Every structure is written in structure tokens, then in C-alpha cells.
Amino acid sequence: MNKIFETPLYPYARNRDQDADHPPRHKVIVVGAGPVGLAAAIDLAQRGVPVVVLDDNDKVSFGSRAICFAKRTMEIADRLGVGQAMVDKGVQWNQGKVFFGDRKVYDFNLLAEAGHQFPAFVNLQQYYIEHYLVQRIRTLQADGASIEIRGRNRVTAVRPHDSHTALTIDTPDGPYSLEADWLIACDGAGSAIRAMMGLDFIGRVFEDNFLIADVTMEADFPTERWFWFDPPFNTGQSALLHKQPDGVWRIDLQLGWDIDKTEEQKPENVIPRLKAMLGEDTGFELEWVSIYTFQCRRMARFRHDRVIFAGDSAHQVSPFGARGANSGFQDADNLIWKLQLVLEGLAEDSLLDSYDAERVAAAEENILNSSRSTDFITPKSDISRIFRDAVLDLSEHHPFARPLVNSGRLSLPTVYDGSVLNSGDRLPGADAGTRPGAPCPDAPLGDGFLLPQLGHGFTLLTLNADAPDVVEEAGLTIPRLAVTTDADETGALAARYLGTAGSAVYLIRPDQHVAARMETYDDGAIRAALRRAIGQEYRP
Amino acid sequence: MTSPLILTPNLDRPDDVYAELLAAHDGLTKAQSDALNARLILILANHIGDQATFIQALTKAKGAGSNDRPHDGGHD
Numbered sequence: 001m002n003k004i005f006e007t008p009l010y011p012y013a014r015n016r017d018q019d020a021d022h023p024p025r026h027k028v029i030v031v032g033a034g035p036v037g038l039a040a041a042i043d044l045a046q047r048g049v050p051v052v053v054l055d056d057n058d059k060v061s062f063g064s065r066a067i068c069f070a071k072r073t074m075e076i077a078d079r080l081g082v083g084q085a086m087v088d089k090g091v092q093w094n095q096g097k098v099f100f101g102d103r104k105v106y107d108f109n110l111l112a113e114a115g116h117q118f119p120a121f122v123n124l125q126q127y128y129i130e131h132y133l134v135q136r137i138r139t140l141q142a143d144g145a146s147i148e149i150r151g152r153n154r155v156t157a158v159r160p161h162d163s164h165t166a167l168t169i170d171t172p173d174g175p176y177s178l179e180a181d182w183l184i185a186c187d188g189a190g191s192a193i194r195a196m197m198g199l200d201f202i203g204r205v206f207e208d209n210f211l212i213a214d215v216t217m218e219a220d221f222p223t224e225r226w227f228w229f230d231p232p233f234n235t236g237q238s239a240l241l242h243k244q245p246d247g248v249w250r251i252d253l254q255l256g257w258d259i260d261k262t263e264e265q266k267p268e269n270v271i272p273r274l275k276a277m278l279g280e281d282t283g284f285e286l287e288w289v290s291i292y293t294f295q296c297r298r299m300a301r302f303r304h305d306r307v308i309f310a311g312d313s314a315h316q317v318s319p320f321g322a323r324g325a326n327s328g329f330q331d332a333d334n335l336i337w338k339l340q341l342v343l344e345g346l347a348e349d350s351l352l353d354s355y356d357a358e359r360v361a362a363a364e365e366n367i368l369n370s371s372r373s374t375d376f377i378t379p380k381s382d383i384s385r386i387f388r389d390a391v392l393d394l395s396e397h398h399p400f401a402r403p404l405v406n407s408g409r410l411s412l413p414t415v416y417d418g419s420v421l422n423s424g425d426r427l428p429g430a431d432a433g434t435r436p437g438a439p440c441p442d443a444p445l446g447d448g449f450l451l452p453q454l455g456h457g458f459t460l461l462t463l464n465a466d467a468p469d470v471v472e473e474a475g476l477t478i479p480r481l482a483v484t485t486d487a488d489e490t491g492a493l494a495a496r497y498l499g500t501a502g503s504a505v506y507l508i509r510p511d512q513h514v515a516a517r518m519e520t521y522d523d524g525a526i527r528a529a530l531r532r533a534i535g536q537e538y539r540p
Numbered sequence: 541m542t543s544p545l546i547l548t549p550n551l552d553r554p555d556d557v558y559a560e561l562l563a564a565h566d567g568l569t570k571a572q573s574d575a576l577n578a579r580l581i582l583i584l585a586n587h588i589g590d591q592a593t594f595i596q597a598l599t600k601a602k603g604a605g606s607n608d609r610p611h612d613g614g615h616d
């Protein structure tokens with residue numbers, strides 16, 4: 001039994017703010033020490049912005065919750081200092097099987113593209129990631145960074161003002177007050193801040209319940225994702241089996257709508273279900289059991305002046321497709337560099353509206369994908385079940401039907417097409433995967449990889465092109481990363497960044513999304529693109 | 541490349557094709573027939589390939605049903 005989520009990681013300790021005569025003011029307060037709040041806080045601290053994290057708990061998230069983390073999350077985590085730890089501990093997988101009724105209909109391989117530092121996915125319990133992030137905060141603190149995490153500090157009131165937000169916080173020693181120039185609400189799907197501000201959270205509740213169980217077992221199931229539609233051991237419903245580290249397996253059993261949640265969670269009811277699935281003779285131990293109902297919904301806007309919502313507080317998706325935590329990391333990645341520029345007076349606060357626009361679009365994409373998966377897994381009408389079953393029957397015999405099978409479209413980062421921060425694409429013949437708005441795909445570079453070379457600020461990436469070594473514009477100093485495709489042995493760098501063009505110049509944002517690209521260095525165009533990317537060329 | 545949906549006669553032997561369609565459903569229960577139709581539609585959709593052509597077919601199929609007109613506004 002894994003005890004990591006029973007040990008307080010950031011136990012309550014009285015802080016000097018509790019004895020202040022007037023509410024102390026902080027530049028940035030993050031509410032919630034889930035993966036998203038922790039990631040946001042680390043990014044701020046790494047940028048030299050002081051930050052205080054408040055959490056009503058003092059431990060990592062209870063139970064595994066998220067287990068499937070996508071490459072983009074590892075790339076972001078790498079910039080935050082915990083990417084390698086995730087890969088070292090995580091279980092990598094590429095293979096899967098799909099079952100329909102009592103038969104296997106097909107095998108699949110994700111066929112992950114080569115030439116990336118990180119794998120397409122790792123399976124890893126969410127509490128490990130939170131643990132790594134907390135350890136990273138300890139390291140930053142030891143290095144003198146101004147980052148604080150306050151356990152058992154529950155926000156009980158929030159009062160937005162023009163110049164700041166006032167907070168009341170409850171602790172074991174009683175309440176105290178704080179003020180924040182900027183408040184980042186990462187307080188999860190049931191966000192108290194959202195509720196206290198009377199903000200909406202609109203969407204669709206799927207009338208279905210899923211039993212989710214993490215079991216430890218010494219079984220020789222392969223490291224694959226197995227998904228069952230209408231299996232004999234759970235008639236008319238679905239099931240999922242997926243491996244995590246430490247011999248822990250994730251089992252997900254659809255239960256239907258009319259169930260007694262308390263009854264279903266009792267071991268005497270869970271264990272027979274699992275035996276029917278795993279076989280009478282398979283020995284296993286229950287680590288964590290929970291029942292959940294799907295929701296797909298989001299706030300209309302993620303930015304409310306000086307209060308900004310990120311992660312599950314802003315949007316919620318069904319777990320099929322692993323888009324919750326994965327998209328929350330992208331929220332933090334998108335927000336924090338913008339907030340830093342605003343705090344340093346290098347950008348107007350309207351730059352934060354682009355966080356809203358870009359991440360609302362991302363949430364829409366994630367909700368669309370996860371709603372479609374849920375509709376396939378749980379057909380809502382007779383005819384949708386007929387088509388669903390027809391797809392599965394065909395998939396056994398004909399490869400064409402396999403792309404129609406939808407047991408979760410695995411999370412990919414959102415391309416910010418149409419963002420006001422993008423400049424027009426001026427690199428004809430290049431791959432669409434590196435168009436303005438796209439997250440930079442990784443590629444082998446020298447002995448290592450491209451993405452770790454990009455750093456925390458803007459970068460001017462040149463391929464076979466001349467350019468100044470630094471560009472200074474709008475108060476920013478942009479270093480150049482000059483590469484050639486002479487030593488591009490795999491051809492991946494050229495394929496991803498040049499296409500048929502002979503040379504290329506990219507302006508890359510601090511969150512590693514492309515702001516602009518062109519064939520050769522054009523000083524005026526790069527400077528304009530930079531001003532645009534920090535929100536100076538538009539007014540909303 | 542979008543190929544326009546063909547809505548003029550295009551079958552050499554329409555009576556034969558129609559008879560084949562009905563024969564395929566001979567002896568099937570309603571559920572089996574529904575499943576067969578669904579598989580057939582999916583195979584044909586994949587064969588068409590082009591999404592715009594498929595959507596045209598869908599629109600024309602919807603628009604021609606006298607029973608469901610009140611539901612979709614009854615245009616066309």
C-alpha cells in the first residue's frame with residue numbers, strides 16, 4: 001500500500017502574515033496546490049516573481065486521479081525541473097487492445113513519432129507528480145527563491161477590488177487576511193473562489209457513473225491499454241485496464257446512472273466485479289476506489305480582472321482522453337510568462353486577455369474531444385448505439401473502421417490558431433506543425449534535443465539563416481539559437497522546421513509556441529512580431 | 541478534392557441493386573437490419589472519403605424524408 005498520499009508534505013506552520021496589523025500585500029497568490037497551482041507557482045519562482053501558495057490541505061491529492069500524462073506535459077514539466085523524474089518513474093506504453101463483447105477486435109500501436117526527448121505518454125500517479133513539484137519548490141527555496149506553500153490555509157472569502165483582491169484565510173490558528181495584486185485560482189473543479197465570486201460554470205453532465213479502482217497485483221498482463229466495450233463481466237457497459245508504476249493497475253468500470261454510490265464503493269461489492277474482470281485466481285489488493293460522474297463544462301471567461309482561473313477551476317472534462325491535468329499544465333505554461341511581463345511593466349495587462357482567448361479555445365477543443373469520446377463509450381440513443389456497435393464490428397475485420405473507434409482521443413496540445421499574438425505565416429512550404437500558434441515540436445539537436453535549448457524567455461531560432469545574436473526590442477532581450485541542418489542526421493529538424501524551405505527564422509514564445517516564422521531574418525518583421533506577441537500591436 | 545454528389549441516375553441496373561439491398565435484409569430481425577444498415581453506411585462513407593460529399597449526401601437524405609420535415613425546418 002502506497003502511503004505517499006497520507007504523509008503531510010506541507011504541514012501547517014504559523015506565518016508572520018497571521019500577526020500583521022494590516023493585511024499584507026503579495027504580488028501573486030496562488031490558491032490550490034494541485035498540479036496546476038504548483039506548476040504555476042514554480043514557473044513564477046523560476047522567473048523571480050515572489051509567490052505564495054495557499055492550500056486547504058497539507059498532502060498530495062488523495063488516490064491516483066490522473067494517471068496518463070502526455071508528452072507536452074513532460075516538456076512543460078522539464079522546463080519546471082521535474083520532466084526527467086516523471087519519465088524515470090512513469091510507465092511507458094505504446095500498445096493497446098480493444099475488446100467488444102467477448103472478443104478482441106484489434107490491437108493497436110500508438111506509433112509514436114521518433115526524435116523527441118520525451119515519450120508520447122507515461123502513466124504515473126498524480127500524487128507522484130505533485131510530490132515532485134513540491135520537492136522542486138523545496139529546492140527553489142533552498143536556492144533562495146521567494147516561494148512559499150502554506151498548508152491548511154483555506155480561502156473562505158474573496159473580495160475583488162480595482163487594484164487588488166482581498167482574501168480571508170482560515171487556519172488551525174483561526175482566520176487572517178491577505179491582499180494580492182494578482183490571484184491565480186487553481187482550486188479545482190469545485191472552486192470555492194469561482195463560487196464566492198458568483199461566476200458561472202456551464203456545460204454538460206453525463207448521466208453515468210464510473211467505478212475507478214487502483215489495485216496492486218502481480219499479474220502478467222502486458223504494459224498495454226486494454227479497453228472493453230460491452231464485456232461479459234460488465235454487460236452493456238465499458239471497462240478499462242491500464243498499468244501504473246509500483247505494480248498498480250487502473251481499472252475503470254462503467255456502472256450506469258441508477259446506482260447507489262455508497263453501496264457500489266464497498267469492498268464487498270467492488271471485489272466480485274474485479275474478480276469477474278481479472279479472473280478468479282488473480283490475486284490483487286485494493287489501493288483506492290472512487291466513483292465519479294462526468295462533467296464537461298467551463299467558465300465563460302478565465303480572466304476576471306485581477307483574478308485568473310487555471311486548471312479544473314476553469315474547465316472540467318471527462319477523464320477519457322486524459323485532458324484534465326494535461327490541459328491544466330498548458331494553462332499555467334500559457335499564463336505565467338504573460339503575468340511576469342505585466343508585473344515587470346513590459347506588457348499591458350490586456351496581454352492577459354490573450355490567456356483567456358487562447359485557453360478558452362483550448363478548453364473548447366478538449367471538451368469537444370472528451371464529449372465525443374463519452375458519447376461513443378456511452379451511446380445516448382438507440383441509433384447511436386447501433387452505429388457504435390457497427391463501428392466495433394467492422395473494426396475487427398477492416399482497418400478503415402479503427403480510427404472511428406473512440407475510447408478517448410489522447411491529449412495533444414492546442415494550436416493557438418487565430419490568436420492575436422500570432423503574426424502571419426511567411427514560410428511557404430514548411431510543415432503546418434510549426435505554424436504560428438503551434439507548440440514547437442521537439443527534434444534531435446547535437447547530442448541532445450531542441451526544446452531544452454529554448455529557455456524561459458522568447459527565442460529567435462534560426463535554421464541555416466543569418467541573424468543578429470541578440471535582438472533588443474520593447475524592453476526585452478531576445479537571444480538567438482542558431483542551428484544548421486548540416487548535422488541533422490535523422491532529418492527530423494528539417495522536416496519539422498524547414499519543409500521545402502532552404503532556411504527559416506522562428507520567433508518562439510516563452511511557452512514554446514511559435515509567434516512568427518519567415519524564410520530569412522527580416523529585422524522589421526521580427527520586431528513587429530515580438531511587439532505583437534506581447535500584446536502591443538492590438539487593443540481588444 | 542470535393543467531388544459533387546451525384547443525384548442523377550447512376551446505377552446501370554437499378555432494379556438489381558434494389559433487390560440486392562432487400563435480399564440482404566431477408567430473415568433479419570429489426571435489430572439485425574439496423575446493424576446491417578449502419579455497417580453499410582459506414583463502409584460507403586469511407587469509400588466516398590470526401591467529407592463534403594458525404595455531408596451533401598446526409599443533407600439530401602435528411603431533406604427528402606416527408607416524416608422528419610417538421611423537425612428540421614422543412615426547407616429544400
Ligand SMILES: Cc1cc2nc3c(=O)[nH]c(=O)nc-3n(C[C@H](O)[C@H](O)[C@H](O)COP(=O)(O)OP(=O)(O)OC[C@H]3O[C@@H](n4cnc5c(N)ncnc54)[C@H](O)[C@@H]3O)c2cc1C
Nearest residue numbers: 032034035036056066067068155187188311312324325326
Ligand atoms: C478518476 C480521475 C482520473 C483522471 N485521469 C486523468 C488523466 O489520466 N490525465 C489527466 O490529465 N487528467 C486526469 N484527471 C483530471 C485531473 O485529476 C485534474 O484535471 C487535475 O487534478 C486538476 O488539477 P488542478 O490543480 O486544477 O486541481 P486539483 O488537483 O483539484 O487541486 C485543487 C487544489 O485546491 C485546493 N483547494 C480547494 N479549495 C480551496 C480553498 N478554498 N482554499 C485553499 N485551497 C483549496 C485543494 O485542496 C486542491 O489541493 C482525472 C481525474 C479523475 C477524478
